[in-house]
């Protein structure tokens with residue numbers, strides 16, 4: 001995967017950590033500054049992603065093997081139809097969840113995170129930057145309950161999220177940047193922008209009104 005020209009930025013972390021808010025904020029910021037940005041997410045809105053989403057709120061959770069298979073099929077479709085073409089066109093992709101979530105969530109159910117990582121990295125592009133907003137699982141569950149006025153779904157129970165969180169904490173690699181998810185929305189975005197500038201030697205001065 002060395003022939004790509006674009007940038008793949010992945011946002012990962014537990015539910016309620018602020019990933020989607022951050023991914024959207026960063027995409028807006030980079031777009032405003034003239035970058036050619038694509039904001040995307042997994043599970044996707046495609047056939048396999050939809051089946052996964054339906055299962056999240058269902059009474060009966062899929063088996064681990066069924067979940068793993070659907071995530072892999074969904075990712076294959078996502079990578080082939082969107083990520084690879086966009087990277088080869090030089091776009092900046094911001095992806096809300098990717099294979100690190102499969103490592104963490106299916107790992108917390110008993111799969112081997114290293115094995116999942118190896119299987120994904122054999123076929124799919126490794127990110128240039130992996131942003132992980134870190135929030136203690138208890139606070140994440142409170143955010144889901146209080147702010148989102150929602151009941152935690154199958155993936156969001158505290159004991160399970162604590163296991164998920166431990167797997168995220170053990171992810172290493174020179175593309176990893178952890179951020180303090182307890183910062184306010186704007187501050188957190190500011191930290192992500194600083195990381196972007198440092199990593200890609202790209203100073204994001206706002207020139208839109210000059």
Ligand code: ADP
Pocket residue numbers: 013014015016017018019020021022143144147148181182183184185186188
């Ligand atoms: P995730 O995608 O990680 O599940 P969201 O971005 O959906 O998280 O955020 C979960 C909830 O927390 C939302 O109601 C959102 O408005 C709020 N939120 C997001 N980021 C922050 C933050 N930095 N500080 C406080 N609340 C936040």
Ligand code: MG
Pocket residue numbers: 019020021096
């Ligand atoms: Mg989200």
